[in-house]
Amino acid sequence: MKDVIDRIGSYPEEDVTFLLKDLSAVSIEKSTEEREKSIQSGIHYSEMLPIEYKPTDEYMKLFYASLEDSKQKVALAAGVVAEQIYEKSGKDAVLCSLARAGTPIGVLIKRYIKMKYHVSLPHYSISIIRDRGIDEIALHYMLKHHPEGKVAFIDGWTGKGAITKELIRSVERFNQRFGTRLSSEIAVLADPGHCADIYGTKEDFLIPSACLNSTVSGLVSRTVLNEKWIGPSDFHGAKYYKELSEEDVSNLYIETIAEQFPSIHKEAERLALRLQNDRVKPDWNGLASIETIQKQFGISNTNLIKPGVGETTRVLLRRVPWKILIQPGAEEALQHILLLAKDRGVPVEEYKNMSYRCCGLIRPAEKSL
Structure with missing residues (x-):
């Protein structure tokens, strides 16, 4: 049973414990194009990391502007989720963020519950990987340390629900396998995938x-599952990018939103x-949009379709995008996506037939570059 934790991440220790093996000393990054080729030739995305996108000054201005514009909305959504988790499990809740998009959201939920109910719930961040599953060593660790706890899984948003x-x-x-009774319910801020x-x-x-990327997630990379570095009794791995500390806005992000909690908690309770x-x-019902897009654009693998604002952003930051679809009239709310698309020379098309504001299409390997 794994019982030693690598202390990683730039969040205060009381905000979150990462149950991840520190791979900071390992060179595992590949260029976007190289990584895309590897993924589409059958190598699993979790076996390597993308090179971290370095945002331009213009893009960072957009980030700060979007944070200012949406801080109350994000705070309210976090409060609404926190209220539901606390109502269901109370002081027995063990917050478990799915690394990495879930981590800042889990920190916000922990902060909200502490502010509102004066209870400091345990909060962990663990890895889950599509087609490879959740980190069972991390689950065992949480259950050992909180045998009576009720684990609440937290992520940022839903796309198509993978x-x-x-x-x-x-x-x-x-x-x-282990005779446990964990709930597989997931809690997210935004659920456009229904x-x-x-x-x-x-x-x-x-x-x-x-x-x-990491600069808003405690300087922690995406999670890695590669048997070259991860043994059967290890947590899944991640890198801690200490060298990006000057660009780190992880705690600024949390503080900016948490400052809104006192003004929204009554509304959060009501909602x-x-x-x-x-x-x-x-x-x-988000899947109906995916099926339509798949047929219309002749895409063989739905893993190449990434719907929703969060997933489209990720496509532009770390994959090889083919095109971006956006709802007519949504441009104002998608400034950062339009800027990234322009930056990378990716065509943007208006597309009405979807339940999402936008959708990122990854270039299929068979489409010539």
């Missing part, structure tokens, strides 16, 4: 932490109560 499905599969398998159990809003809006009373099961 991670939601992975979580359901992984938790079911873990429960069967596939989360707990959410702050269904609106496909810009969560500013989607705009950046959470309404969502609990009107609870509907996820209907996954």
Whole structure:
């Protein structure tokens, strides 16, 4: 049983504990083009890392502007999710963010509950990888240290629901193998994919932490699962980019949003109560948009379709985009996406037939560069 933790990340220790093996000394990054070729030839994306995108000054101005514009909205969505988690599990809740997009959201939820209920819940960040599952060593660690705890899984947003499905599969398998009773419910700030159990809003809006990579996620990379560095008793791995500390806005992001909590907590309580009373099961209706796009653009693999503001941003930051689809009239809300697309020379097309504000299409290998 793994019991030693590598202390990584730029968040204060009381905000989050990363259950990740520190791979900072390993050279594992590949260029975007090289990585794309590897992924589409069958190498799993979790076996390597992208080179961190270095944002331009213009792009950082957009990040700060979007943070200012949306801080109250993000705070309210975080509060609504926190209220639902606390109502369900109270002081027994163990917050478990899915690294890395879930980490800042988990920190916000922990901060909200501390502010509102004066309870400091344990908060961990662990790895889950599409088609490879959740980090079972990390789950064992949490259950050992919180045997009576009720684990609440947290992520940033939903796209087409690949991670939601992975979580359901992984938790079911873990429960069967070890006789545990973990809930596979997922809590997210924004659920445009209509596939989360707990959410702050269904609106496909810009969560500013989607705009950046490690510099808004505690300087921690994406998670890595490569048997060259990760043994059977290790946590999944990640790098800690200490060299980017001058560009780190992780704690600024948290503080800016957490400052809004005192002014939104009554509204958060009211909205959470309404969502609990009107609870509907996820209907996954975002998938209908994906199927239409897949047919229309002749894309063989749905992994190359990344819907929603958060996922489209990621495509532009670390994949080889083919084109970006945006809802007519959504330009004002998608300034950072338009800037990134221009920066990388990616065509942007208006497209009405989807439930998302935008969608990123990754260039299929068979399409000539």
